């Protein structure tokens with residue numbers, strides 16, 4: 001087929017340029033800094049002082065992201081029958097898209113425009129400088145005191161990394177707990193982990209205001225008269241994302257969006273207009289690179305291989321890349337309780353995982369939920385060293401729809417974090 005791909009910014013999109021890849025590269029630098037700070041615990045003596053060179057940290061991040069972005073761009077340019085257009089794409093009709101002076105007509109159009117940082121309407125926000133997840137990528141210095149509004153995935157990852165680089169960090173969250181979609185025990189353990197590193201956390205901040213305070217930024221977490229103010233040097237807004245669908249001319253194509261601007265799609269990612277599909281963050285069916293990639297697989301196999309894969313076939317899974325990371329699959333404990341299913345639960349603290357003890361990384365716990373009738377695994381959370389990798393052994397058994405006893409009887413490698421999963425499954429109790 002003859003293909004046109006239109007990109008208005010950097011090739012590779014959010015993940016490659018301002019999301020997963022640069023943040024995990026920075027997380028790796030922050031981990032190195034942390035291990036240097038902890039070196040004496042492991043019997044490693046460091047003679048003299050050490051410092052974090054943010055210019056080098058940024059240069060490493062830019063090199064890794066840049067190489068990736070260039071790789072995507074070059075491979076698209078070299079793809080036979082594919083023409084790369086640079087510019088902003090806009091619908092002119094249901095089968096016509098403009099980019100600059102070009103008008104492209106096609107019987108199949110795939111919308112994959114992603115999203116951008118949502119800017120909350122905080123009192124005073126127009127009068128202060130702030131970073132978003134994109135603009136903070138340009139930082140090559142250590143902010144003295146970073147105030148982060150938002151205590152979920154993005155805020156927590158940046159908060160811990162900048163603390164490890166040497167900033168004072170304060171996280172302000174509107175909900176009663178951090179990362180509030182997770183179970184309460186997960187939120188509480190994450191709070192303990194980040195507070196233990198000296199990050200200040202303010203929860204229940206129902207009314208946040210910001211203002212200039214000399215060279216710094218003031219943040220009020222309570223709008224009541226006389227309420228105190230925090231003062232920091234820099235502000236990061238990490239309060240969620242919004243889809244890039246407001247400037248696409250969707251109305252000219254008749255494509256429906258929901259009240260938050262996400263494009264409405266069915267289980268095969270078809271929009272309401274025949275011949276137009278929507279993939280990735282802009283369809284609201286996921287907010288991760290793996291969900292976007294899975295969207296592509298679903299659309300491609302349906303169109304090219306006559307294989308009816310669906311969005312509803314997939315199991316929710318994601319990670320929070322603080323240290324130690326959280327790996328999640330399937331339902332939370334709260335969701336299982338709400339469902340009324342008869343269920344079993346297993347839980348084990350990382351302190352009782354030999355590998356975690358050997359590595360000196362014993363924060364967190366693992367937990368699994370099992371359907372008491374079918375014996376299938378309903379969900380799991382692994383907050384602890386290796387949690388982002390270990391979760392996959394549970395996820396794959398869930399995809400296989402095998403009873404939990406298969407994994408309970410499997411022999412795992414010693415000493416690993418994964419070896420404790422069969423043990424945990426052998427100690428299930430009624431929920």
Ligand SMILES: Cc1cc2nc3c(=O)[nH]c(=O)nc-3n(C[C@H](O)[C@H](O)[C@H](O)COP(=O)(O)OP(=O)(O)OC[C@H]3O[C@@H](n4cnc5c(N)ncnc54)[C@H](O)[C@@H]3O)c2cc1C
Nearest residue numbers: 008009013014015019020088089113114280281287288289
């Ligand atoms: C700080 C941060 C960390 C993250 N970390 C992770 C992680 O660790 N793991 C994970 O799975 N996910 C992570 N994510 C989420 C992940 O980046 C996104 O889910 C993923 O990039 C979505 O891919 P996409 O293809 O849907 O959209 P994007 O990657 O956003 O790509 C959309 C592309 O469309 C272009 N575009 C938009 N509108 C137009 C237009 N009108 N014309 C032409 N081009 C246009 C944009 O320039 C962009 O290049 C993170 C996100 C952030 C912000």
